[in-house]
Amino acid sequence: MGWDVVPATVVLTGANKGIGLAIAKAFVNRSDEVVATCRSSSSFLEKTGAEIFDSVDVSKESDVFNFTKAFGSRKIDILINNAGVALRSGDDKQDWPANAAPV
Secondary structure, three states: OOOOOOOOEEEEEOOOOHHHHHHHHHHHHOOOEEEEEOOOOOHHHHOOOOEEEOOOOOOOHHHHHHHHHHHOOOOOOEEEEOOOEEEOOOOOHHHOOOOEEEO
8 A cells, every 4th residue: 555646646745855855755656645834934945846934933923824824725635744842942732832932
């Protein structure tokens, strides 16, 4: 049994470098429609051919809301939440997301 949905619409957070960039490249090479989100784009991500939504900080509710509004009602086949978010040192976990900081 393999992945039957080709091309798939893939939404990927934290796509501008590292593992996220590698994931974006892999799905683009598979001929999928890749929608990449990140706080700031990179020349490497721009070369992949992915649709890029930069200025999306997943620790900010307003950024996530603006992305979902811009993305619209398109179908998502695969969602990969690769963006890193961590609590700041000494913060109480109960105050999430107020104390969230992007990694």
